[in-house]
Amino acid sequence: MKKLATYAALSLLSVAAVAPSFMTEVSADVDTVFDFKLGMFKGNGQTEDEYRSNTSKPWMVNMQHDTEKGSNSVATYWIENTGLLNRNVSKSYDIHEGSGEHKYSANSDANGALIALTAQNNNLNANEPEVSGYWNPED
Amino acid sequence: MLLSEISAIISSRRSKRTILICVLIVLLAEFLAWQSNFPGLFQLYPNGIPSKEIINPPTAAFLAGNSSGQFLQIILIWFMPIFIIMITLQRIIERTHGGSNYLLSTRMGTLDKFFVRSELVQFFIFSTFYMILFGCDFVVAIILFHKGTSFMGMEDSAKYSHLLHLEIEHPYVAYILFVIIVSLAFGLFSVVIYVLALSIRKTILVYPISLGLWIFMIALPYSSSYFTQPFIEYDWNEYIGSLISFLLICVVVITIGNVVIRLRSKHVYFK
Numbered sequence: 001m002k003k004l005a006t007y008a009a010l011s012l013l014s015v016a017a018v019a020p021s022f023m024t025e026v027s028a029d030v031d032t033v034f035d036f037k038l039g040m041f042k043g044n045g046q047t048e049d050e051y052r053s054n055t056s057k058p059w060m061v062n063m064q065h066d067t068e069k070g071s072n073s074v075a076t077y078w079i080e081n082t083g084l085l086n087r088n089v090s091k092s093y094d095i096h097e098g099s100g101e102h103k104y105s106a107n108s109d110a111n112g113a114l115i116a117l118t119a120q121n122n123n124l125n126a127n128e129p130e131v132s133g134y135w136n137p138e139d
Numbered sequence: 140m141l142l143s144e145i146s147a148i149i150s151s152r153r154s155k156r157t158i159l160i161c162v163l164i165v166l167l168a169e170f171l172a173w174q175s176n177f178p179g180l181f182q183l184y185p186n187g188i189p190s191k192e193i194i195n196p197p198t199a200a201f202l203a204g205n206s207s208g209q210f211l212q213i214i215l216i217w218f219m220p221i222f223i224i225m226i227t228l229q230r231i232i233e234r235t236h237g238g239s240n241y242l243l244s245t246r247m248g249t250l251d252k253f254f255v256r257s258e259l260v261q262f263f264i265f266s267t268f269y270m271i272l273f274g275c276d277f278v279v280a281i282i283l284f285h286k287g288t289s290f291m292g293m294e295d296s297a298k299y300s301h302l303l304h305l306e307i308e309h310p311y312v313a314y315i316l317f318v319i320i321v322s323l324a325f326g327l328f329s330v331v332i333y334v335l336a337l338s339i340r341k342t343i344l345v346y347p348i349s350l351g352l353w354i355f356m357i358a359l360p361y362s363s364s365y366f367t368q369p370f371i372e373y374d375w376n377e378y379i380g381s382l383i384s385f386l387l388i389c390v391v392v393i394t395i396g397n398v399v400i401r402l403r404s405k406h407v408y409f410k
Contacts, residue, residue: 041213041217041357042204042209042213069372069373072296072299072300072372073372074293074296074371074372076291088175089179090179091175091176091179091180091291092175092205092291093291093292094290094291094292094293094295094296095292095295096292096295096296096299096372099295102292105183107178107179107182107183108182120209122204122371122372123204123362123364123365123368123371123372123373124204124209124212124213124216124357124362124364124367124368125357125358125362125364125365126357126358126362
């Protein structure tokens, strides 16, 4: 029984030691495709969580499509720390559809944490546009 | 009539509380906008924040619908009919039940004159109220974000919209014009609710009908939000289209409402 407990503890320790480096490796310099729907009346939409390491690198977003108007639509983007309480860890920015990559600095509480790209329609109308493109938590 | 309505607002606890809630919503929204921008900027630029990193005051102001505190904007803009009813119209609905509108109208002369004057009073009170509210909010935004020059990225969209281009070229003038137009529009909608209140005369119906009408106008393809929110990517077509559809609906409701009130008045006010 004692032996089993020792193995279990060792396994947990090794997983804990390897996990952060693995997550860092996965997220570094890898752009992630996103495609999600924004809620009506400025309801938020969000990507899956991604790990952001302790870095001063900016986060990056490239919104290629926004179905709101058909062309030249805008959505507001920021990143959220998806810990216990979702909180904004960068300023928000209005991104024009098809305007290329935009890189923005993140607050220090975005580092070493799981973050998600979050967006909402910049207009207070009843549309529920779908936005797509790619992003990177540390570009 | 205007003075008596103003003194009724001043002496009503419900009206004063509602006005206080509106003021607090606007101030809290400004605080949240500040709070979501500055602490992060202080971390990034300990030796002084460059002005291009700070949102400019018109973009930070309430009507621009900054993403921070936008739920407060939604509360104040969406539920605008409820606030209007709470400030003056609830009292007017209650007064119609007591028949005292009849007394007021006979003291003032004809019933027609009474309706026109009371509608003008509502329009004046709420246009002025929202002008002061949004004007004060703008002053607070100028104080909190006084060095800011950033439009949060909307500059990229200016080449696709002539209206947005003008707004970005002259943000302060544009915002002041938006405050004036939005306040006049809200004043006009207060007349719509007033007419509905006198036609329907049932509190339980006035709230959902006026709120439903307002939300319907926001949800239209030419959404009312296109003329109430500055610094968005929509151009003159959508702006004028939304303003025209808003005005048309208001005029139609006011006209039909006035006819209904006049028809009813023979049975209700002079019974």
